[in-house]
Amino acid sequence: MSDRISVAKTYKLYIGGAFPRSESGRSYPVVDAKGAFLANAAQGSRKDARDAVAAARKAFPGWSGATAYNRGQVLYRVAEVLEGRREQFITEVAASEGVAVKKAQSLVDAAIDRWVWYAGWTDKVATVLGGANPVAGPYFSFSLPEPTGVVAVLAPQQSSLLGLISVVAPVIATGNTAVVVSSQDRPLPAVTLSEVLATSDLPGGVVNVLTGRTAEIAPWLASHADVNALDLTGAPESTRADLERSAAGTVKRVLRARPSEDFTREPDLARLRAFLETKTVWHPMGV
């Protein structure tokens, strides 16, 4: 077999179901753990962040209004397509994180399994977290969890796929839509995940992925009035307090998860609960 020249991929943003370059025209080089050039990634800007929020807001009524069964099937479909791309993710995770192929395999497998785990929660979370309220009066009262809205997710900086999936899947499983800022230095698995999402029946805008400088993009998301919640997992330590202060401007829900979170551990419900509201409904009983 002759050596052939491979077709290199252009890594772009993922906004509203499309793959635009950054409107700023900027890109930055992504290197592997040893410093060798891998690709140029788009360097997302404030305007890209605002476009992503607009896309997420537009997608919210449809995605939050979809049946839980439907969301579960779409998310399971994502896992199917992830499985089909397994080899590509192993290569990218190994290169991005500088781990051996065997370790990369276990990280990718865990990531796919994590996605399946969250896909199964879509139609169970209301049963587990909601219920009837035995109020002292002639009323029927029940409480249900509902999605918070548009969630800005600062993805973990280290764990480029397993960490990313561990923070994105719980946000959208419950019907939120997301604007995700990928790992700054390890963004390639996030762009490939975007390609998976784009080909898995997930409506455009439910997940939007920005690559670039986290510290540059995050403040615009934290202060954006149409963002309802903020996940600080991948926020640089020096920016966390400022981001929280900005988020207070519109009383955003802030998940102050630490960057040191170990994503190989089995998750619990905390990340699902973090971006859920509780709605209590009352109606009188009588003839």
Add this chain to the structure above:
Amino acid sequence: MWEYAPAPESRDIANLKPNYRMFIDGQFVEGAGEPLKTVNPGTEEVLAEVSTAAPADVDKAVKAARRAYDRVWGRMPGSERAKYIFRIARLIQERGRELAVLESLDNGKPIKESRDVDVPTAAAHFFYHAGWADKLGYAGYGPDPKPLGVAGQVIPWNFPLMMAAWKIAPALACGNTVVLKPAETTPLTALVLAEIIQQADLPPGVVNILAGAGDVGAAVTSHPDVDKVAFTGSTEVGKIIQRQLAGTGRKLTLELGGKAANIVFDDAPLDQAVEGIVNGIFFNQGHVCCAGSRLLVQESVADELLEKLHARVSTLRVGDPLDKNTDVGAINSREQLTKIQQLVESGDAEGAERWTSACPLPDKGFYFAPTVFSNVSQAMRIAREEIFGPVLSVLTFRTPDEAVAKANNTPYGLSAGIWTEKGSRILWAAQKMRAGVVWANTFNRFDPTAPFGGYQESGFGREGGRTGLEAYLDV
């Protein structure tokens, strides 16, 4: 309109004392702050002098709460905590009449509301949460969820005792200790609750109750040794607290303002809806964060509904809060009365049509006649801002989709009301509301088993129910 002979509750029942002191580490103590005089808003007379906290007193209270948490309360078996909390519930019930009269004196709310809503609901919250103390492992937060430590809590003046109960009961049940600061204008029932806590023989320092103005509240919420902050009050102050706590890792829950839509569809039972609308906006003089302050009426029934509403509101009796016939009591303070007057003037200036009940008002005291604005548009201040008074803004809509869009057109999201005979429409509209509590064919119902709290800028976290425990657990 029927004339009723006055039926006043005796103010002697309140056992009013000339001086009230703060409660720190199991003792009633003088604070180093400037004492405040709390006023009966129904008569403008001074009720009592209350000692207030200086920063050093806040520190003392937090230290006492920390000691009590480390040495006693945090390690006490839940089954033992439960019995203390049950005692508090029973003592509130036993002293219910006294508390109701005192609440109406200090707050200005009608005695029938303090007697039938505030005090019973306060007792119910302690009773409900007492039972959780030894069952937290079944609450869905793992097998052995841990408390957070010291909770700093600041509450408003609209439901003084009830808010104290909503804050203290879950905190204690989950194993936390408490530093609570009631509102400047309504400190009395919280300080009587302190007596009850003493009678219940709670270990010193488990509950500490301070008095004072916003500066004392700020000292509580920003104290570095407080592990959890809970605040109920305005969105403006809530944002300040959220900023203060940024980067500290301290847990925060906020229950803030609202501008609830109360939607009346064309098939609603109008007489029943009118009762609900009146309850929604005139209950507690409209000093309710979840008040149904924006009435959205389907255009085809708007004239008929407005006529019925005016007729009904005309019969509301405004006056002496201690009179059992009173429907609408006194506005809590001169400051609040001024705020209501200013917003009402903005309604006039922006071209809304004002109707005010011709009811007589007492000569002394802070009163505001029930007021209904019609021809209100969404851009007007009276449609956007929380008035926190007996003022209703009426808007109309043509289609259910328009009703939903208008209802959700606010940064708030605390509550909503729906009036229709059609079951499927109720469930549809309830699903569409971006609000934490939806009352269908009823309004302003509260129960310790039913989680209460807001979406968006109405705050985060819930009070009540299994969900409410999360605010006081390290989960």
